[in-house]
Amino acid sequence: KAGVTQTPRYLIKTRGQQVTLSCSPISGHRSVSWYQQTPGQGLQFLFEYFSETQRNKGNFPGRFSGRQFSNSRSEMNVSTLELGDSALYLCASSSHRDSEQEAFFGQGTRLTVV
């Protein structure tokens, strides 16, 4: 079974631009969550989707958005990039709807904003 796939792996963007990151979950997993990891703030929850519906959202500004498609693939978008958005963005998929089982993480997308 293929794992969680995140694309691209690395990205360099300029302040003010926007970026879209993609996540393909494990086949059959309907829950996809996104996390931001920075040295200063650690791992922080961004949002979670289940069957195309956003069920949870973390404490991030509206510049951060996401969506999930009918095949469970998910994208997250960050508009008007700021230097502080430089981070490792991790996607996780789960077979269960309620954190009852482990989450499977992708390798992440490392975003650098210059």
Place this chain on the structure above:
Amino acid sequence: SQQGEEDPQALSIQEGENATMNCSYKTSINNLQWYRQNSGRGLVHLILIRSNEREKHSGRLRVTLDTSKKSSSLLITASRAADTASYFCATAKLGVTGGGNKLTFGTGTQLKVEL
């Protein structure tokens, strides 16, 4: 904001020794999970312990959970150089049945196992 605090922040041991990491959290939980991360890559799930469990084993890993103290510990026995990584605890909050998957991570412990 991070719910969990981990202790120690960094740990350096010799191969063959045991490594113990501690995690404290703030709210009532459904379960607590431990993850490993190698060099800023993806997280790998190690073990999940439910709130009604006190101890769980998996290979060289032993996890304890004390819900009265809101704390957990991860013990890695007979450490190997390949265990060098960052270790994170993550909690799933109680009361989110039907409310989705959301993990709150601790600050992490950086473990270095030297030959």
